[in-house]
Structure formats: C-alpha cells, structure tokens
Amino acid sequence: MTRTRASVRPRDTLAPPSEAELVADARAGHEPAVRELIRRLNPRLFRVARGILASDSEAEDVVQETYVTAFTRLGDFKGRARFSTWITRIAMNCARVRLRKARPQEEYDTVQDRDAADVLAFPGQHQELPEAALGRAQLRGLLEAAIAELPSDLRLPFLLHEVDGLKIREIARDVGLKPITVRTRLFRARRRLRDRLNSRLEDGFTSAFPFDGARCARLADRVSARIRYAADGGWIDTSG
Structure with a gap:
C-alpha cells in the first residue's frame, strides 16, 4: 500500500469515525481507514480464529488472509449486515478451510510417528513455546x-x-x-x-487471547504490504 487518499467526507475531529464511515473510506482507497479497521477488529478476529485453530501462529496467519480477502472483495459487501459481522464470517471460513487442509497431514503424521514414544527425547528437543x-x-x-x-x-x-x-x-x-x-x-x-x-x-x-500493541501494528503492516488500491478496481492482492 503505497498511496494514501484523503477521507471521502469531512468529520468532527473530536468524534471517532464509525465503522460504516471507515468502510466507506476504505472503498475509496483511504489507507488510514484500512489500518483503523484492522486495529479495531484484530482482537475479535484473532479470538475467532484461535477458537478454531490450535496455535497462535496459525490464527495470526488466518487473520491476515481474512483482511486480504475482505479488502480485495469489498465490492461483495452490500451493507446488509455490519462490516464486522461480514468479516467475522470470512475469518471463520478461512480458519475452517485451513483446519480441513491440515487434517490429512495430521493423520499421515500420526501413522508415520506411531513408534515415536519409543524414541529417546533429548533435553531441549521439544521446547515449550514461551x-x-x-x-x-x-x-x-x-x-x-x-x-x-x-x-x-x-x-x-x-x-x-x-x-x-x-x-x-x-x-x-x-x-x-x-x-x-x-x-x-x-x-x-x-x-x-x-x-x-x-x-x-x-x-x-x-x-483472553489478546491481540494488540506491537503485534497488532505488525499485522497491519503485513496486510498493507500485500494490498494496493487501484482506482479502477479497488484493493488488489499484490502477492499473487
């Protein structure tokens, strides 16, 4: 995301923008609106993904994919529900797809590692995550x-x-x-x-499962690096 556009409408600077106003600005290519939506929605989406997936890292990856999917498909958002509701559904779908993809590999690993209990575990071999x-x-x-x-x-x-x-x-x-x-x-x-x-x-x-501060900012940076606004086509994913 290399270009920042002005907000589509002037506002009372003392009042924080509503979700609907931020979505309208995001449709117009306003990068700060995208970042503010990410900041507001990060805790909810992370907890949703973490509720389905087994690790923080998987959940964080899913949240990133959720934002990329949502912003590059803003044209599909018709406003019949809140944006937060719409993007939460995307997060749930992304997490479930990832879970389904992981299960065949887990079953294969279970077969391959049937005798893993007989292998001597050396100190530090299976370190606990911090x-x-x-x-x-x-x-x-x-x-x-x-x-x-x-x-x-x-x-x-x-x-x-x-x-x-x-x-x-x-x-x-x-x-x-x-x-x-x-x-x-x-x-x-x-x-x-x-x-x-x-x-x-x-x-x-x-x-529970907090997602804020520097962690939140890093995710916003990663999403921003992957999407770019094109005046004739809205936000596009530059990674593919």
Missing part, C-alpha cells in the same frame, strides 16, 4: 493463590489428596480424622476453590 510456558505459570499462580486462601483445615487434606495423591483413608490416618470428615472437607475445599476460580476467571475472560 507463551505456553507463561500461560501455564499464570494458571499455576492462580491455583496456588486460591489454595492459599483456603482455611488450614481444608487446605491440608486437599493438598495431601490432590498434590501428594494420598487416599482418603491414608489422610484420615495421618491427620487423626475420620474418613467421612476428610471426605467432607475435600468436598468443601473443592467447592470453595471452584467458586473462587470462577470469580477470578470471569474477570479475566475479556482479556
């Missing part, structure tokens, strides 16, 4: 904090049972309680943890 390690650490921290808030009479049997793997009768013997008392305390501990975790997770759902 984002996966971070997510696991955050989840562990959330669990540990919730367990720490349990009263000691519930926390001790819970840790002995869930972490150390002791049976109820073993816990009863070691701490001097009746098995029915241990069972009751485990039930109460699990219920409290469930309620505590549900409360904290509900607060965090809105930030």
Whole structure:
C-alpha cells in the first residue's frame, strides 16, 4: 500500500469515525481507514480464529488472509449486515478451510510417528513455546493463590489428596480424622476453590487471547504490504 487518499467526507475531529464511515473510506482507497479497521477488529478476529485453530501462529496467519480477502472483495459487501459481522464470517471460513487442509497431514503424521514414544527425547528437543510456558505459570499462580486462601483445615487434606495423591483413608490416618470428615472437607475445599476460580476467571475472560500493541501494528503492516488500491478496481492482492 503505497498511496494514501484523503477521507471521502469531512468529520468532527473530536468524534471517532464509525465503522460504516471507515468502510466507506476504505472503498475509496483511504489507507488510514484500512489500518483503523484492522486495529479495531484484530482482537475479535484473532479470538475467532484461535477458537478454531490450535496455535497462535496459525490464527495470526488466518487473520491476515481474512483482511486480504475482505479488502480485495469489498465490492461483495452490500451493507446488509455490519462490516464486522461480514468479516467475522470470512475469518471463520478461512480458519475452517485451513483446519480441513491440515487434517490429512495430521493423520499421515500420526501413522508415520506411531513408534515415536519409543524414541529417546533429548533435553531441549521439544521446547515449550514461551507463551505456553507463561500461560501455564499464570494458571499455576492462580491455583496456588486460591489454595492459599483456603482455611488450614481444608487446605491440608486437599493438598495431601490432590498434590501428594494420598487416599482418603491414608489422610484420615495421618491427620487423626475420620474418613467421612476428610471426605467432607475435600468436598468443601473443592467447592470453595471452584467458586473462587470462577470469580477470578470471569474477570479475566475479556482479556483472553489478546491481540494488540506491537503485534497488532505488525499485522497491519503485513496486510498493507500485500494490498494496493487501484482506482479502477479497488484493493488488489499484490502477492499473487
């Protein structure tokens, strides 16, 4: 995208443009409108793609393809639904197509790697992705904090049972309680943890699979590098 056109209509500079106004500007070849639509839609489209695909990198690739498809086919958007709804459907279709293409290869790999469990894994051979390690650490921290808030009479049997793997009768013997008392305390501990975790997770759902900041800007740059506005034909994909 090498050329920037002026917005098709003057606006109150204090009011952010609506989605419809941005789409109208994008139809006219206004690059900042394209970038603003990408910025606004990135979180939704990434979560949609990530909900279908197994990795962040696959989802990010699908989001990029979604934008290229949508902007090069803006003529197909008739405005009967919101642009965000229309492009979300494109993202879902792109993700499902990618998933279908990946499945035959996955089945082939499963056959080829049937004896993979017998192969000695050397240290560092299967490194955990940084984002996966971070997510696991955050989840562990959330669990540990919730367990720490349990009263000691519930926390001790819970840790002995869930972490150390002791049976109820073993816990009863070691701490001097009746098995029915241990069972009751485990039930109460699990219920409290469930309620505590549900409360904290509900607060965090809105930030699940974030896609913003520098990551968002890089994707906008990649999309911009792939599409170019032609006055007689709208946005075209220059990669093919």
